[in-house]
Amino acid sequence: MAQAPYTRVKDFLKQGLAEGRWTPGAQMPSESELVSQFQVSRMTVGRAIRELQAEGLVTRVQGVGTFAAHLARVSSTLTITDLHEDILSRGHQHQARVVLSRQEPTADGLAQQLGLPLGAPVFHTLIIHYENGVPLQCEDRYVNPACAPDYLGVDFTQTTPTHYLLEVAPLWEAQYSIEAGQPSAHEAELLGITPADPCLIIVRRTMNRDVPITLARLVHPGARYQIHGQFKP
Amino acid sequence: MAQAPYTRVKDFLKQGLAEGRWTPGAQMPSESELVSQFQVSRMTVGRAIRELQAEGLVTRVQGVGTFAAHLARVSSTLTITDLHEDILSRGHQHQARVVLSRQEPTADGLAQQLGLPLGAPVFHTLIIHYENGVPLQCEDRYVNPACAPDYLGVDFTQTTPTHYLLEVAPLWEAQYSIEAGQPSAHEAELLGITPADPCLIIVRRTMNRDVPITLARLVHPGARYQIHGQFKP
DNA sequence: CAGTGGTCTAGACCACTGA
């Protein structure tokens, strides 16, 4: 099975970039040069270069040319996964304990974050997730009732809020922050650690077309949780 | 200025996905349906759908069809930025203090990580980065001498190792982990914090075509450093 | 078999850049 022509062009350029044949900022072969070099149509080399551009490996300027990208800002993907699936994929058991599940009036900062009027009802759950019996995450979550009216009726020992919300409210945009911090006294108690133990804290807000769906604070004992990732062009 | 036809098709599909018009797993219009609906050529709808596929919004199966993606695994981009640029972009001042810069014999675990024989020389720098005079990062870095022979001669109060290495050794692949932990006694002293203060610790290894270039441990006081990101299709 | 996506071609017109 012969390789597709556009991948041959793409691989040629990619290899040259890896070898430093075109150093960052240098002009790369034009579409017409590649057309005659590879004896393919311009659509084909166009696709090859466009994909490299999408991967951030080259930059293009109309009327000027294609250039090897400055890799100063290399980006990697950080995947928002469902903790339940993560744990199962490690061949371990996942349990959840629902500490709290109720409706509350929205407090001050929260109202703003969820785009609700101050004091409007909001759903609040506090769930501890265990991997093989060991507490791994304290999930403190507020949900916009308009996006998931039946949220409080769900049995979260059987499904996770993340999973349920992805089903009922198509996620469209997410913002998150990651930091190291100390758990609150209550969180420490629930996680079976001391308030001095460092934790990885992720705060995440998801929205659908400017309507906030949910705000979650995810606290993980530092010794038990790591984020891994890699970048590969 | 009329919108390009392929973006019209792409936006139509994207909007439908945001509205939940096609729920995860549902079959979406075929290329030929879109061709007659939009009165464009198949190449054009093909490009629109291919880009949605690259963004992870749809999945395609040859001979079967195009389907709305299950968004269970939504990914966001985490950008490897140069701390120096980060700080300047906030309008702040960046200073670096070189605590250590020398050649050492490679220790056990390190040799493996860098693909060097045990005891082979390796470059080692320890640098503290300050934002407006406040310690923000402790950068403990080992460098494969073969990739950057002049590394130890560089004045790292003037340029950062990240920046220098991106210049001399085209980065091609990176692996990282992020966790919360406690600094070593030495790190705490250098950062002006106590060993009990939680820190965000990033360990990053970069390589070029299977040749490890550098391994860095970046320790940040939790109270002073956060990672922010967002996902938006 | 009909329908799907995967890919390619040989041309075309355009906007933009810099000499």
Add this chain to the structure above:
DNA sequence: CAGTGGTCTAGACCACTGA
């Protein structure tokens, strides 16, 4: 002006799937 990328068309052949 010549050269660049941005985009499109109308066809084509193919591999694959499921009835």
